[in-house]
Amino acid sequence: MSNLNVQKPLNIVAVSGGLNTPSKTEALVQAIINELGEAIPINVHFIKFSEIGRLLGGAIYRNQLPQRVQDDLAAVEAADALIVGTPVYRASFTGLFKHFFDFVEQTALVDVPVLLAASGGSERHALVLEHQLRPLFSFFQAQTLPIGVYATDKDFTPEYTIHSGLLHERITLAVARALPILEWAPAKGQRAEAIKEKSQLANQNLGINKQIEQEEVLPSAAVPSLDAAEARLHHKKPKAHVA
Numbered sequence: 001m002s003n004l005n006v007q008k009p010l011n012i013v014a015v016s017g018g019l020n021t022p023s024k025t026e027a028l029v030q031a032i033i034n035e036l037g038e039a040i041p042i043n044v045h046f047i048k049f050s051e052i053g054r055l056l057g058g059a060i061y062r063n064q065l066p067q068r069v070q071d072d073l074a075a076v077e078a079a080d081a082l083i084v085g086t087p088v089y090r091a092s093f094t095g096l097f098k099h100f101f102d103f104v105e106q107t108a109l110v111d112v113p114v115l116l117a118a119s120g121g122s123e124r125h126a127l128v129l130e131h132q133l134r135p136l137f138s139f140f141q142a143q144t145l146p147i148g149v150y151a152t153d154k155d156f157t158p159e160y161t162i163h164s165g166l167l168h169e170r171i172t173l174a175v176a177r178a179l180p181i182l183e184w185a186p187a188k189g190q191r192a193e194a195i196k197e198k199s200q201l202a203n204q205n206l207g208i209n210k211q212i213e214q215e216e217v218l219p220s221a222a223v224p225s226l227d228a229a230e231a232r233l234h235h236k237k238p239k240a241h242v243a
């Protein structure tokens with residue numbers, strides 16, 4: 001589908017907030033993964049709430065979560081790009097979906113491309129992508145991709161495969177519009193190493209009840225030369241690099 005020149009496979013982390021098995025959200029996210037995989041080389045880590053959902057509740061601190069979920073959070077923080085999907089519950093993402101992202105380190109997703117997806121029972125809640133999901137990932141200063149994908153129950157067969165041609169077209173469009181942005185995805189496969197320290201600190205200290213003071217915000221791994229960029233903007237000297 002594309003001539004995108006990506007030497008190393010992109011490190012894609014997909015998250016499905018669907019709690020059921022089978023799950024329409026999971027099927028939708030898988031279809032997006034498949035489409036992207038046809039266009040460019042990718043490695044995929046797929047986090048399914050149908051598997052980890054019940055492990056999430058009750059934890060206030062990240063170190064209270066099972067190791068498996070801590071590893072999933074670290075994978076999200078190390079991703080070159082995310083594909084995130086949630087079922088619509090009461091006009092929003094599910095509570096557990098938000099709870100999971102409350103544990104993600106606040107600065108780890110700066111500039112990370114995020115493809116937004118949701119499945120709902122009704123077309124009337126399609127704007128959940130714009131009114132709920134996009135602001136959440138804007139908070140992280142992630143780069144939410146221009147086209148999101150919304151599906152309804154009607155788009156799936158009883159076996160939860162996608163039978164709607166329009167939905168397939170939308171998935172193709174979302175991936176096609178994502179490709180130019182993924183081309184300059186901050187890390188092109190090199191981000192994982194840079195982010196490790198952030199994830200380790202988060203595993204030790206991060207609680208959903210703790211606000212990060214601005215001074216504590218670590219420099220972005222995605223934009224390591226932010227200081228230099230700022231210096232150009234404000235005609236300031238770059239801050240001395242502290243090893």
Ligand SMILES: Cc1cc2nc3c(=O)[nH]c(=O)nc-3n(C[C@H](O)[C@H](O)[C@H](O)COP(=O)(O)O)c2cc1C
Binds near residue numbers: 017024088092120
């Ligand atoms: C508790 C609950 C609340 C729901 N609220 C909404 C809603 O507000 N709007 C909507 O369009 N669908 C709603 N639905 C329907 C689901 O979003 C829809 O069936 C979705 O595709 C389920 O995804 P899954 O198969 O991955 O679990 C709700 C379903 C449940 C179980």
